[in-house]
Every structure is written in structure tokens, then in C-alpha cells.
Amino acid sequence: MERIAGISLPSSLTALDTRGGTDERLPPMKSSPQPNNLPVAEETLSQMLDKMVPTGADDADLYLEQSASESLALEEGRVKHVSASAHQGIGARVIRGEVSGHAYTDRLESPALMECARAARAIAESGARAQSVSIHPDRTDHQLYQPANPALTASMPERKALLEKLDRLARTLDPRVKQVFANVSTSFSSIHLIRMDGSHLHDARPLVRLNVSVVVEQNGKRETGSTGGGGRFDLTHLLKGDEAERLTREAVRLALLNLDAIPAPAGPMPVVLGPGWPGILLHEAIGHGLEGDFNRKGSSAFSGKIGQRIAAPGVTVVDDGSMPERRGSLNMDDEGTPTGCTTLIEDGILTTYMQDRQNARLMGVEPTGNGRRESYAHPVLPRMTNTFMLAGQDDPKEILSTLKHGLYAVNFGGGQVDITSGKFVFSTSEAYLIENGEIKAPVKGATLIGNGPDVLTKVSMIGNDLQLDPGVGTCGKDGQSVPVGVGQPTLKIDEMVVGGTDS
Amino acid sequence: MSHSSDRKTDDMKEIASRLVEMAGKSGAADADALAVNDVGENISVRNRKIESVEREESRGIGLRAFVKTSEGLAFASASSSDFSNDGMRKLVDQVIAMARISTADPDAMPPSGAEHPTTAELATWDDKHPVEIEWTLAAARQAALACEEAALDYSDKIENSEGAEAGFSRTHVAYASADNFRGKYQKSSLGLSLSVIAGTGDQMQRDYAYSRVQQVEKLKNPQMIGQEAAERAIRRVGARSISTRQTTVVFEPRMATSILGHLISAINGRSVLQKRSFLAESNGQALFPEFVQIEDNPDHPDGLGNRLFDGEGTRCRQRTIIDSGKLTGFLTDRYAAARLKSEPTGHARRGLTGDTGIGPSNLILHPGEMDVEAMLQEIGDGLLVTEMMGFGINGVTGDYSRGAAGFLIENGKVGQPVNEITVAGNLKKMFANISHLGSDLTWFGSTAVPTIAIADMTVAGQEG
Numbered sequence: 001m002e003r004i005a006g007i008s009l010p011s012s013l014t015a016l017d018t019r020g021g022t023d024e025r026l027p028p029m030k031s032s033p034q035p036n037n038l039p040v041a042e043e044t045l046s047q048m049l050d051k052m053v054p055t056g057a058d059d060a061d062l063y064l065e066q067s068a069s070e071s072l073a074l075e076e077g078r079v080k081h082v083s084a085s086a087h088q089g090i091g092a093r094v095i096r097g098e099v100s101g102h103a104y105t106d107r108l109e110s111p112a113l114m115e116c117a118r119a120a121r122a123i124a125e126s127g128a129r130a131q132s133v134s135i136h137p138d139r140t141d142h143q144l145y146q147p148a149n150p151a152l153t154a155s156m157p158e159r160k161a162l163l164e165k166l167d168r169l170a171r172t173l174d175p176r177v178k179q180v181f182a183n184v185s186t187s188f189s190s191i192h193l194i195r196m197d198g199s200h201l202h203d204a205r206p207l208v209r210l211n212v213s214v215v216v217e218q219n220g221k222r223e224t225g226s227t228g229g230g231g232r233f234d235l236t237h238l239l240k241g242d243e244a245e246r247l248t249r250e251a252v253r254l255a256l257l258n259l260d261a262i263p264a265p266a267g268p269m270p271v272v273l274g275p276g277w278p279g280i281l282l283h284e285a286i287g288h289g290l291e292g293d294f295n296r297k298g299s300s301a302f303s304g305k306i307g308q309r310i311a312a313p314g315v316t317v318v319d320d321g322s323m324p325e326r327r328g329s330l331n332m333d334d335e336g337t338p339t340g341c342t343t344l345i346e347d348g349i350l351t352t353y354m355q356d357r358q359n360a361r362l363m364g365v366e367p368t369g370n371g372r373r374e375s376y377a378h379p380v381l382p383r384m385t386n387t388f389m390l391a392g393q394d395d396p397k398e399i400l401s402t403l404k405h406g407l408y409a410v411n412f413g414g415g416q417v418d419i420t421s422g423k424f425v426f427s428t429s430e431a432y433l434i435e436n437g438e439i440k441a442p443v444k445g446a447t448l449i450g451n452g453p454d455v456l457t458k459v460s461m462i463g464n465d466l467q468l469d470p471g472v473g474t475c476g477k478d479g480q481s482v483p484v485g486v487g488q489p490t491l492k493i494d495e496m497v498v499g500g501t502d503s
Numbered sequence: 504m505s506h507s508s509d510r511k512t513d514d515m516k517e518i519a520s521r522l523v524e525m526a527g528k529s530g531a532a533d534a535d536a537l538a539v540n541d542v543g544e545n546i547s548v549r550n551r552k553i554e555s556v557e558r559e560e561s562r563g564i565g566l567r568a569f570v571k572t573s574e575g576l577a578f579a580s581a582s583s584s585d586f587s588n589d590g591m592r593k594l595v596d597q598v599i600a601m602a603r604i605s606t607a608d609p610d611a612m613p614p615s616g617a618e619h620p621t622t623a624e625l626a627t628w629d630d631k632h633p634v635e636i637e638w639t640l641a642a643a644r645q646a647a648l649a650c651e652e653a654a655l656d657y658s659d660k661i662e663n664s665e666g667a668e669a670g671f672s673r674t675h676v677a678y679a680s681a682d683n684f685r686g687k688y689q690k691s692s693l694g695l696s697l698s699v700i701a702g703t704g705d706q707m708q709r710d711y712a713y714s715r716v717q718q719v720e721k722l723k724n725p726q727m728i729g730q731e732a733a734e735r736a737i738r739r740v741g742a743r744s745i746s747t748r749q750t751t752v753v754f755e756p757r758m759a760t761s762i763l764g765h766l767i768s769a770i771n772g773r774s775v776l777q778k779r780s781f782l783a784e785s786n787g788q789a790l791f792p793e794f795v796q797i798e799d800n801p802d803h804p805d806g807l808g809n810r811l812f813d814g815e816g817t818r819c820r821q822r823t824i825i826d827s828g829k830l831t832g833f834l835t836d837r838y839a840a841a842r843l844k845s846e847p848t849g850h851a852r853r854g855l856t857g858d859t860g861i862g863p864s865n866l867i868l869h870p871g872e873m874d875v876e877a878m879l880q881e882i883g884d885g886l887l888v889t890e891m892m893g894f895g896i897n898g899v900t901g902d903y904s905r906g907a908a909g910f911l912i913e914n915g916k917v918g919q920p921v922n923e924i925t926v927a928g929n930l931k932k933m934f935a936n937i938s939h940l941g942s943d944l945t946w947f948g949s950t951a952v953p954t955i956a957i958a959d960m961t962v963a964g965q966e967g
Contacts, residue, residue, distance in 0.1 A: 075777060078606040082579040083856045084597060089561065089584065098549075102557040106584040112560075119558040122640075156604045179777050215778055215899060222778060224899040264904070266927065266963035267747040297549070299665050299700055301707065377559055414894040416906070420700055420709035421742070423923050425893035425906035447895035447904040447925050453705070499895070499904045499925025501961040503747045 038192055038200075039066060039088065040108050042135040045194050050132050052094055052117040053196055054124030059095040059357055062194040063334065064088075065376040069187035070151045074163040074180065082156065091376040092120035095358050099123050104377040133198035140201055140331040141338040144324045145232035147204035149188035153234035159184050162239055166248045170214050173252045176259075178222075179215035182248075184208075186235065193336045201336045206232050207327070207483060209471070212248045216255040223261075225254030226429070229470035233325045247470075254411065254430055257442050264446035264500025265407065265433065271448065271496045272403055272434070274410030275396070276467035279388050279486035282317055283475070284415040284424040285452040286310070290344050290352075291370070291477075292359035292382040294419050301422030301453050302350065310350045311456030314392055317345040319354055321369055321385030327471040328386035328485035332369070335380055339369040344387075345456070356382045374480040381477060388487030392462025396490040399461045401437035407498050408432045408439065409448070422452040425499075447499040455493065463490030511540055512629075512687040515677035518586060522566050523679045525595045531568040531602070532576060533613035535680040535815065537855055538564045544640050545670030548647045551655070554666055556640070562586060565855030566594055569613045570602040576611035578602050582855035612815075612838040615682035617847070620811050620818040625686060628811045634673060634691035635718045643669035646695050646725045653729025654699045660737045665698035665709065667729075678853075684816045691717055692807065697729055701736040708742065708920075710735035710890075715948050717807055735889070742908060742920035744965035751885035751938060752926050752960040753878075753912065756945035758888050759952040763797070763866055765930050768898055770830065771861045772839030772850075781901035781931055782830070789828045790934045796869040797825035799834075801849070806865030808949030814853030819864055822848055834861050863949070870953035871940030878939045878956060880915035886962055887912055888926060901930035907962075924964040933957050 038045070045062055053060045066088040073081035089106035090113065103119035105112050154162075163182045170180045186208050193201045209230030216223055227247040231237070238244045273281060286302070294300035302310065311317070321330050321339030330339050335357050343351050355363070356371030359382055372383035400408060408431065415426030427447045433440045468487035475484040515538040522536035545557040565582040579601030583594050620628075651667040671694070677687040696713035712731035714723035754762060768774065769782040782790070801810050801819035810819050815837055823831055833843060836851035836859045852862040873881070892906035908922035928936075941954030 078608055080577065080606050080608050080611075081858050082601045082605040083858075084579075084581040084601065085583065085856045086581075087563070087584045099553055100555045102555065104557075104559040104561070106561050122556050122558075123553065156601065160604060160606070179779070181777075217778070222781075222899050224779070224897070264927075266925070266961050268965050297665065298663055299707075299709065301705070377561060379555065379557065416892040416894070418709065418890075418892065418908075420707045421908075421922060422705075423892070423906065423908070425895070425925075427893055427895035427904065444900075444902050445895055445897055445904065446927065447893045447906055449892075449906045449923055449925050451923060495965075497744070497923065497925060497963055497965055499906070499927050499961075499963045501904075501927045501929075503749060503961050503963065 040064060040113065044110055044113060046132060046135055046198065048092060048113055048117040049194065049196065049198070051114060052092055052121040053129050054094065054121060055129045057094055057096050057196065058361060060196040061093060061335065063091040063376050064192040065189055067187060067189035068149065069185065071183060071185040072156060072159050072163060073183040074167055077167055079160045079163050089376040090116065092116050093379070094120050094123060096124065098362060100358065100379070102379050135194060135198050135200050138199040138201050140203060142322055142331045144322060144329050144331055145206055146234060148206060148234070150206045150208045150234040151186040151188065153236055154239050158239060159235065162244060166212055166244055169245060169248050170252050173249060174216065174256060176216040176218050176256065177214050177252055178217045181213045183211045184238065195336060201332060203331045205330065206234065208233060208235060208238065210238050210244055210247060212251045214251050214255050216259060218259050221259060223255050223258040225251045225258065227251045227254070228472040231325045231327045231471040232329060257430065258444070261442045261444045263502040264431065264443040265498050266500045266503040268495050268497050270403055270406035271493045271498070272400055272406065272408045273488070273491045273493065275463060275465045275490050276487060277469040278409060278412055279469060279488035280412050280415045280426050282387050282389055282488060283384060283484070283486050284417045284426055285450060285455050286317065286345065287384050287387050288417050289419055289422060289452050290354055292353045292355040292363065295353050296359045296363050300419050305350050308350055309348050310453055311345050311348040312459045313348045314462055315345055315348050315456050315459055316343065316390045317387065318343050318390065319370065319384055319387045323386055326386050326485050327473065327483045328384065330385065333371045334373045335371040337367045337369040337371060339385060342368045354382050354384065356380050372482050374482055378480045381480065383477065383482055384475060384484050386468065386485035386487070388466070388468060389489065391464050391466035391489045394461045394463050396463045396465050399463055399490050399492050400434065402461065402492065403434045403437055406434050408434050413445070417452065423449065424452050425449045443500065449497045449499060455496065458494040459491055460494050461492035465489045511675045512677060512689055515540055515675050516679070516685055516687045518564060519677045519679035520685060522564060522591060522595065523681055525591060526566060526568045526599065527681060529595050529599050530570065531599055532571045533569040533615050533681045534567060535614035535678065536564065536566045537853060538677045539855065540675040541672060543670060543672035544643070545668065546640055546644050546647055547666050547668040548644070548651055549664055549666030551648065551652060553644065563855045564591070564594065566598050568598045568602050569611065570599060572607040574607040575609040576613060577605040577607040578611060579605050580856050580858065610838065610842055612841055614680040614815050617815050617817040617837060619684045619816050624811060629688060632809060634689045635671065635693060638671045638693055638719050643671065650695055650697050650725035650729040653726040654697055654733040657730050657733035658737060660701045660740070661699050661733050662703055663700040665700065667695070667697040669695045678816060680816050686812050686816060688811065693719055693722055695722060695725060695728055697732045699732050699736050702740040706740055708736055708739035710739060715807065739908070739920050742922040744923040745911065745921050746966040747963045749959055750962055751882050751956055751958045752962065753882065753885055753887045753954060753956045755887065755889050755954055756943060756952050757947065758891055759955040760947050760950045761891065762955060763868055763950060763952055765896060766934070767834070767863055767866065769930070770824070770833045772833040772835035772843055773861055774898065775833050776839055776842055779899055781899060785830055786832060788830055790830050791825055791828040792937055793828045794871065794940065795825055795828050795937060796823070798823050798867050799863045799865065800867055801864035803865045805946050805951070806949050808863065808865040810864050813849045814851035814859050817847050817849045817851060819849040834863065836861050865949045867951045868953065870942045870944040872942055873939065875941045875943055875954050878941055878954065879912055879917065882912060882939065882956055883915050885912040887917055903928050903930050903933065924962055926960050926962055928960045933960065
């Protein structure tokens with residue numbers, strides 16, 4: 001709907017936030033992938049390819065997806081929202097040059113599938129290709145996460161007990177806690193990708209997420225605090241360790257802190273960003289602008305800037321979809337390209353755009369494993385995975401001590417960017433006014449606004465404390481949402497506009 | 504109306520009914536179900552050529568079932584795209600098993616017992632609200648090409664195009680509840696949008712225009728959409744930041760919809776119950792100046808949000824939300840209404856999965872008398888906002904801070920384009936500080952608003 005209306009900005013990152021994020025050691029992968037249980041007969045898929053691939057096609061594929069998700073949510077002390085969903089479907093697409101045809105259906109019977117293949121081919125004027133191909137297995141490069149449904153690792157009653165425990169904990173921590181909302185969700189999607197040449201790739205993707213938010217009240221004044229965490233792992237992570245409790249304490253701390261917050265300042269000033277989730281800066285300021293589609297079309301503020309300085313010396317930013325168990329990670333992207341670590345900015349110089357296959361082909365470069373789709377029923381777009389800045393040399397304490405009068409922002413809500421003008425925003429949820437290197441007071445949430453192509457040239461100090469976010473980011477583009485990660489060390493930016501009310 | 508279309512809603516109704524009956528036989532004390540069938544086609548063109556064609560057909564069923572416990576009713580919900588007998592059986596068993604895990608709520612509100620529309624109202628609704636069945640992909644292509652062409656030919660200042668998109672979708676929905684209510688309806692939506700770029704290099708500016716309607720005869724002329732997008736992009740070129748100031752901020756209708764959206768979130772009965780709203784204690788209060796009148800109208804010829812019954816089968820009715828500036832009450836589903844000790848307002852919203860939520864049908868902020876030109880004259884100096892970015896809104900406190908772009912208002916006229924600025928305030932104060940409403944009521948899907956002027960907001964920018 002949004003996509004048709006075109007009313008959404010090209011991109012946004014809307015998510016809850018949490019400070020830091022422990023990047024604990026990951027367990028070794030043991031099990032091998034599940035057998036490739038294709039829900040549709042190989043012959044049928046082969047017939048679909050025959051029907052849809054015209055002569056001269058540059059690319060074509062079938063994307064078969066089966067997904068299952070579960071969610072338990074607590075409010076007012078009760079786990080009274082229990083829900084599940086199971087969906088499957090197939091997306092067929094054909095690409096020739098700049099033109100593409102797509103068809104999606106959730107009916108996996110043969111007539112519906114043939115109709116789907118016919119519709120995907122609608123863009124082609126030429127006849128069908130002569131040769132038929134047989135479906136044959138291919139392998140993905142990585143095994144970054146367990147190919148199993150995380151819901152199977154803890155029963156619903158166990159998940160319910162976890163939420164109840166967090167509710168009790170939050171209320172025990174402080175009597176001012178009036179409301180607790182907690183939610184644990186799991187999803188698992190099994191993807192079969194059949195490419196034009198008949199090669200068959202499989203990926204099975206688990207995803208887990210826990211959110212906690214509280215409302216506190218003091219003398220009739222209310223505030224809220226939210227945290228979350230997750231990744232492509234199973235539920236034992238949340239049930240066995242103390243991560244869930246840590247997130248709950250954090251939500252309470254944030255809410256209480258904001259009770260004492262003073263109005264945020266308004267106007268330009270130096271800003272120090274904390275490590276981890278504040279890396280949303282990179283996602284908005286440069287990430288979207290470096291996606292291949294906008295640059296092929298010349299609509300990005302970064303178009304034509306490869307090889308140019310867009311950040312201060314010392315700034316190196318990568319997009320890495322191949323990190324074990326990370327929320328933004330994938331064994332292969334949604335076109336079967338293996339994910340990897342792509343250096344976007346090296347020592348301040350723009351080096352690479354993020355590409356899917358179509359845009360890479362049209363720009364004459366290699367795909368980078370960034371072709372992603374929300375589901376079988378969405379087209380592939382170049383998207384980010386885990387985007388972060390590498391650590392520098394500076395001691396975070398020293399960075400803060402250099403701030404004479406400015407803002408120290410350690411937690412954020414969402415952000416958004418206008419790809420073409422390069423202007424971007426992100427909004428604080430935990431920030432402090434700093435005077436002479438000392439914290440003066442917490443300030444209310446405020447939006448920070450900047451210009452993508454030059455904000456990183458104003459980076460004057462880079463901390464040695466790289467952190468990745470706790471696994472909460474969901475990125476929106478063209479109406480499609482995909483899970484992503486961000487990260488950065490503590491950073492000092494010499495000037496940004498802070499959008500508070502205190503002018 | 505085509506027969507196949509009718510048959511589809513009948514099929515959906517049959518499926519939803521069967522789910523509710525199966526749930527009853529499997530031990531559910533109460534239940535409701537939804538069955539949805541969606542077909543959509545979409546075409547995009549760029550630089551006068553076709554870029555992509557998309558076609559989608561999807562179906563879904565969703566069931567919510569309640570079970571009795573010693574502490575009251577507990578419920579769960581699930582959805583699936585499997586319409587087979589086996590698939591439906593699995594769904595029923597799964598939902599009931601999950602409901603037994605769910606914690607009972609003594610205030611739980613089962614679907615049975617809602618005030619439903621009459622059989623006569625149900626029978627005539629579709630005839631009074633015909634869906635569009637004529638628009639084809641070929642017509643959509645033609646509209647998209649004409650729209651983009653009008654923008655590209657409008658001026659040589661249009662340097663690039665992000666393309667035009669045209670599409671349509673038809674949805675067939677059926678709802679069934681355990682008290683034998685069976686409702687069904689069809690919806691159609693057509694859209695045409697275009698985004699173009701003016702300027703080059705560091706001064707590239709993008710803007711867009713669109714039209715989204717239920718029937719093709721209401722679609723804005725494609726050339727006009729093209730010209731609007733071009734004009735909007737061109738006038739933004741040369742934008743710069745401005746110094747920080749307190750000033751009147753004028754939101755053009757496209758942006759004013761968001762202000763209305765924040766009000767609706769804050770008067771959501773469930774948020775009020777959970778003290779998640781800065782208006783939780785504001786019932787009956789004068790939140791706005793006396794000239795502000797806001798209604799929710801579930802049956803408006805220009806609205807895309809028309810509905811006869813809400814997400815739990817309650818008949819929808821016109822409601823004045825803000826009457827001469829005063830909040831008349833909160834928006835509720837039956838659960839929130841019972842706990843707030845008020846009448847259900849027919850605002851339950853339901854997806855295939857999950858509990859009911861709360862949302863409006865068609866929202867209308869009644870326009871003022873003054874045209875925008877006269878309004879700006881009276882305001883003198885301020886900021887006209889034509890685009891906003893970001894999510895800097897705290898629903899609990901009403902604190903508001905967003906990125907913005909637009910134009911300076913200087914001596915009563917639209918002047919210098921500006922960007923890289925923020926606008927900030929507190930929603931409660933912003934509501935009270937509305938100084939003008941334009942006469943330019945404009946529809947955006949299911950919301951209609953005029954230009955809104957709000958006095959005394961903080962605008963932050965780069966020139967110290």
C-alpha cells in the first residue's frame with residue numbers, strides 16, 4: 001500500500017534501542033543443515049523456469065519461502081497475548097537489463113504456479129528459451145547460525161515464565177514502575193532459491209527478539225524506557241544467561257533517568273555518540289546513500305563519489321553480513337550471493353556501494369551479497385546487513401573530557417534519511433548535556449539532524465571501544481522491513497544540529 | 504459488480520464460518536475468525552520506460568479463540584495461508600492449545616455480544632460501496648507513463664526521475680464470530696505516484712506527488728500529479744539551514760496528517776488504560792482552541808477508510824472526536840470500553856493475528872474559513888513545513904522533535920527554501936497553540952486535513 005502511494009521516505013530505521021550490547025562468544029556450530037525438503041516437486045519448478053525464462057534474460061529465479069513465527073506478550077502482569085503465524089509462498093522473477101517482472105503466490109498447486117510463472121514473464125517480448133534445465137543442489141558458503149526453529153528450544157510455558165519473571169523484577173527494582181510490557185518473539189524461515197541455471201540453494205534462518213519497556217510515575221509525571229535484544233540464535237541465550245534481566249534493569253534505569261530530564265538544547269553543537277546502537281548514525285548518514293540502486297539511478301547524494309573523501313581520516317566503515325548469529329547476518333543473500341565483509345569507507349575514502357545482482361550488472365561491478373527481500377512477496381533491493389565503523393585509538397573517557405559544551409548521546413530510537421538531499425535524522429532516548437567534560441543533566445529526547453555526505457568529515461575522535469548493537473534494528477525501505485545490525489565505537493562529531501526546545 | 508468477485512467474498516465467508524464452528528467443537532468458549540484474499544498488480548516506469556511489473560495474489564486466515572479458566576477467559580490467536588481442511592484443523596488445534604497457555608484476564612471481552620449491523624445494512628453495503636474492477640495493468644502503465652512524462656517535460660530543471668508507479672489491489676474480507684455474526688466486504692485501492700529530482704550535485708532535491716483512491720474516476724489526472732511533483736522538487740532547490748528560533752510553524756496538509764495521527768495514538772483507549780498516553784487524564788478537556796472540530800466518519804464518499812463494522816463486528820458510527828476543541832472521549836474497542844466504563848465506539852482493528860487494536864475509520868479535521876494565502880499574510884513570519892523526517896515523538900510525555908524541510912514565511916509570503924532543521928515542542932501545547940486552520944481541506948487516503956498553523960514552536964538550525 002505504502003509503496004503504491006509512495007508516501008514513505010526512501011528509508012528509515014525504526015527500532016527500540018538499548019545501550020551497548022554484549023558481543024559474547026558464540027557457540028560452535030555442530031549440526032548440519034536440514035535435508036532440503038522442497039515443498040514443490042523439482043519437475044514443477046523446472047517447468048516454471050521453462051515457462052518464465054525468455055531468451056536473452058539476464059537473470060531469473062524462484063524464491064520459495066516457508067516461515068513460522070510465535071510471539072508471547074505481557075502487559076499489566078499477564079501474558080495474555082499469545083499468537084503464531086505460518087505462511088508460505090513463492091516469488092518468481094525475470095530480469096532483462098533494467099526491466100524486471102515479478103509474480104507472487106501463496107498457492108503451491110501446479111496451475112497457480114504456472115500462472116505465477118506466466119505473470120513473471122509478462123515483461124518479455126521474445127520467445128521461451130530453448131533448453132530446459134534440471135534442478136540441482138548447490139551449497140552456501142557459510143553456516144553462521146543453527147538451521148533450526150528457535151521456538152523448539154523453549155516451550156511456550158517457559159517463555160511465559162521468563163516474561164513473568166522480568167515483570168516481577170522490574171516492579172521490584174523500583175516502586176515507581178507502574179507498567180511493564182515484555183515481549184518475546186521467534187521466527188524461522190526456510191528458503192529455497194532456484195536460479196535460472198537450475199541450481200538450488202537453501203538457507204534456514206532463525207531469529208529471536210526480546211523487548212522490555214516500562215512506564216514509571218513520580219508525582220503525576222510519567223516517563224518510559226525501552227530496551228531490546230536478539231539475534232539469529234536459539235532461546236537458551238535469553239533463558240539461561242542474564243541478558244534478559246540486564247535488558248529489564250536497563251529499561252527501568254532509562255525510564256527513571258528521563259523523569260529528571262531537562263529540555264534538550266536547540267541548535268548546532270559538538271556531539272559525542274556512545275558505542276553500539278548509536279551506529280544508527282552510519283546506517284542513516286551514509287548506509288542508505290551507498291545502496292546500489294540509488295547510485296545507479298544517480299538519485300543519491302553519494303552518486304559518483306567513489307574514490308572521494310567523504311569522512312575524516314581514520315574512519316573505516318564496513319557492511320558485514322557474515323558475522324555468526326547477528327541479527328543482520330545471512331548465509332547467502334536473497335539472490336544466493338554469499339554474504340561477506342564489504343568495506344564501504346576506508347580511511348575516509350568512499351570505496352564501494354552495496355549491490356544486488358541487477359544493479360551490480362548494470363554498473364559493471366560484482367554483487368556484494370546485499371540483495372535482500374522482506375519475503376517471497378517482495379522484490380529484491382540492495383540493503384544493508386550489519387553496518388559498523390571500526391575502532392580507533394582514543395580512550396572514550398578522554399573523548400568526553402574534550403567536550404566543553406555539547407551533547408553526549410548514548411541511546412537512540414529510530415532514524416530516517418532523504419537519500420537525494422543527504423539530510424538524515426536520528427532521535428535520542430538517552431542523552432546528557434555536557435559542560436567542561438562533565439555530565440550536567442540528562443536531557444529529554446531530541447532529534448539530531450545532519451548532512452550525510454559531510455557529517456563524517458566532522459569526526460574528530462574515534463574511540464577504541466567498538467560495540468555492536470544488541471540486535472534490535474529493523475530497516476524500512478520501499479515499504480519492506482528487514483532485520484539489520486549497526487555498531488560503532490565512541491565518536492566525537494564537531495558539529496551537529498540538536499533539535500531540542502531550549503533555544 | 505462481477506460474479507467471480509462476489510463468489511470470492513462468499514468463499515471467504517464460508518471459510519471464516521467454518522473456522523469459528525470448528526473452534527467451538529474443539530472446546531473454545533468463544534471465537535472469531537477472519538479470511539482475506541488479496542490480489543494486486545503494480546507497474547513502475549522510469550525515464551519513459553517500463554522498469555518493473557508485479558503481480559501478487561495472497562490469502563490468509565486468522566482465528567482468535569477463548570477458553571474458560573477459573574480466573575476468567577484466556578485467549579490466543581494464529582494465522583496461516585493454508586486453506587485446506589488439514590490446515591484449518593491444525594490452526595484450530597494450535598490456537599486452542601495456545602489459549603490454554605495464555606493467562607486469563609478477568610476483563611477479557613469475548614467477540615460474542617457486540618452490537619452488530621443489521622442484515623439489511625449488511626446486504627446493501629457492497630452495493631452502496633462498489634469496488635473498482637475496470638482498471639487494468641495496461642491502463643496503469645499508461646497513467647504512469649503520462650504522469651512521469653508531464654514531470655520530465657515540465658521544466659529542464661527536472662534532472663532525474665525516481666520513476667512513477669501505478670497499481671491497484673482488490674481485497675475480499677470476511678469476518679465470523681461465535682454469536683453467528685457473518686460479515687463480508689470488498690475493497691479496492693488504486694494508486695499513482697511519482698518522485699522526481701531537481702537540481703544537481705549537492706543541491707539535488709527530490710519531491711513527490713500521488714493520488715490514492717477507491718475508484719478510477721476519482722484518480723487525480725496523471726499529468727497534474729506529474730506537474731505537482733515537478734513543481735514541488737524545483738521549488739526546493741537552493742534550500743539551506745536557518746538560525747535557531749521560536750516561531751509559528753505552518754504544516755501543509757500532507758504534513759498535517761501526522762499531527763492528527765499523534766492525537767489518535769494518544770486517545771487510543773488501550774494506551775489510556777496502560778497510562779502510555781500524555782492524554783490519559785484529558786477526557787472532556789479543552790485540548791484545542793474552540794474552532795477545532797475533528798470527526799471520525801466510517802461512511803464518507805471521499806474516504807478510503809469506510810467500514811460498516813469494526814474488527815470485532817461492532818457497527819461503526821460517525822463520531823465527533825474533538826467538539827469545539829474539547830475531547831469527547833477515548834476511542835475504544837469493547838475491551839477498552841468496558842474497562843473505561845464507557846460505550847464501545849466501534850474502533851476495534853484486527854489483523855489476521857493478534858489481539859484487537861484500536862484505530863479510526865476516516866478522520867476529518869474540519870477546515871477553517873481562510874485560504875492559505877490570507878493565513879500566511881496574517882502570520883507574517885514563520886516556517887512552512889513540507890516534509891518531515893524521523894520518529895522523535897514520546898507518546899507518554901507528548902514531547903515532539905522531528906527533522907523538517909520547507910520554506911521560510913517572510914512578510915506573509917512563502918520565501919527561502921530551508922532544510923536540515925528540526926521542529927520541536929510538546930504535543931499538548933502544540934494542540935492548544937493551533938492559531939489557524941486553512942480552508943484547503945485535502946484527502947490523503949482515509950484522512951482529510953487542511954493546512955495547520957501552530958504558534959510558538961522551537962526551530963533549530965545550523966546558523967548559530
